[in-house]
Amino acid sequence: MFIRSGFVVVIVGFTLTSLSTIIVALRYYCRYFRMGSVGVTDHLMLTALLLTWGNTTINFYQDTTSSKFRPSQFRFPVSIPAPQIRLGQFLITLQEKRPMIEAALRGTLVTWWMYRITYGIALCFVKLSILYFYRAIASHATFRRMVHITIGFVCLYTFASTIASIFQCENPSDAWSTTAFLSQFDGVKGRTKPPKCYDPTRLYLFTATINLFTDVVILLLPIPTLLGLRVPMSKRLALIGIFSVGLLAIVASCVRMWVMALWSQSPEKSAQFGADLLLWGQVETNSGIISASVPFLRLIFGRREKEPEEKRRVVVPPRPIPTDNKPLRIDSLKFFTEPDLGPNGSPVWEPFITVPASLSSGSRGSAMLEPTRPHLTV
Structure with a gap:
């Protein structure tokens, strides 16, 4: 049974995003009902979750529109008579079939343009949530200063990459123009005036590299402070283990960067590895949300752990002084008789x-x- 790779992306995306929703809901429960406070870090993570749901919806429409045509249909030029293919009982030329796929192709180009914007913003909010949590617990001046610098850097490069993604072409609508896209497959130069757009592959590789770099920085940022705590080594290692749960997001970012390098080699490679790129993008974003929220869930079991201890407490009454079961006798009459x-x-x-x-x-x-x-x- 053949399963489209785009359909696999949709299934994985909806599954991981649903799991992230459950984790964030439990995080809000622990923060509000167990700790009594909900801060900026929680609201930033909720915003990242909503943007991730937007990416999942975009992935669904990407699969729906791209399933209506095959990339091999773009390879036949328009200027020469195209060979005829048999479809059922009708003979349809590729020249006649190309207008039929333009509507689906336009939907694919629009969804890819939107995905490049929302994906970077979603990752930005995940990182800002973690950094604002560091800022809330930072007591050392140097650590707090490094957190502020990292927040500023993440905001600046996300803003720059978002603007660059929006204005990929001088006229933003040319980014989803089917005429401009199909002109690169016609094989006749000068037939269609190409739009003024830059090659986005360098931008995508650059942003993927910056995302990986910031993930590593955010992971390593609290470790010197944790090692300097005056607590037993076992507790310090336990804290480091909790903060190192985000290692899964770094692994996903590395794999996605490798797929990005393969995707950017040629248009044929873009069609081949496009679904893999979307798949690992979902893994990277959702793993960041889950790994940053799981440490708060330990408060769910806080009361359950304390109740058995309280029940096991037994008040031991003081031991009575042994008197050999003989009552104490005081001869009070001797105080009143003559000595x-x-x-x-x-x-x-x-x-x-x-x-x-x-x-x-x-x-x-x-x-x-x-x-x-x-x-x-x-």
């Missing part, structure tokens, strides 16, 4: 206060308690 008299008629008292001799040395206040006799008996 025994001695030979000289004075009462005789039994000793009841005794200061041990050990207090006479080696203890605090021994000078005050030091007796003149070994024992002081009253």
Whole structure:
């Protein structure tokens, strides 16, 4: 069973974007209900998710329009009689068939023009969300300064690449002109006046390189600060592991850059690797959203981990003083009866206060308690 590569892009795009939507929703739940605060970093990630849904919708229309023609139909010139092909019971020349595919071709060119713009902006918002999170936790002045510099750089190059993508041609509408696109396959020079456009492949390779560079910078930016924390090494390594989840986005960016190099070699290669380029673009954007949001989801299990500990707490009552099960007896009548008299008629008292001799040395206040006799008996 043959499955179009464009249809695979649509399936993967909708699956990954749906997963990203679930992750971002859980992130909002944790931030609002568990932490009690939703910040700029969360809103930036939500904007990136909406733009990713826009890219997924554009991929759907790219597959729908491109499935109505084959790139091999562009290779026959218009100026000479084209060979005839049999389609069912009708004989249709390629010259007559070309106007039939122009509507679908125009849709493909428009969606590609829109995709180049929204793709770069979506990646920009993903990176800004991560950088604003760094900015919120940054306490060191140098780290905070580096975060601000990276934010400014990401915004500037995204703005420049977006403007360059919009004005790929002197007249922006020439970017989706079917006449200008088909003129490069006619084989007769001078028949159609070419529009004033620049070759966009260099721009795409440059932006792919900058995206990979900024991904690596954002990954490595907090590591020196994490290594300098005064916590056990195991906790530092755990924090580094959490922040290194974005390594998947870097791998996807590397693969996409390699596909971009193959895609930009020729128009035939562009038709061959176009679906792969869109596929890895979806993987790169969604992996950035997921990897930046997953560390917040640990708060979901915070209460579940604490409840068993509280249930296991048992209040141990103080141990009773052993009394051999005999009640204490106080003969209070002796305080009121006449004491025994001695030979000289004075009462005789039994000793009841005794200061041990050990207090006479080696203890605090021994000078005050030091007796003149070994024992002081009253």
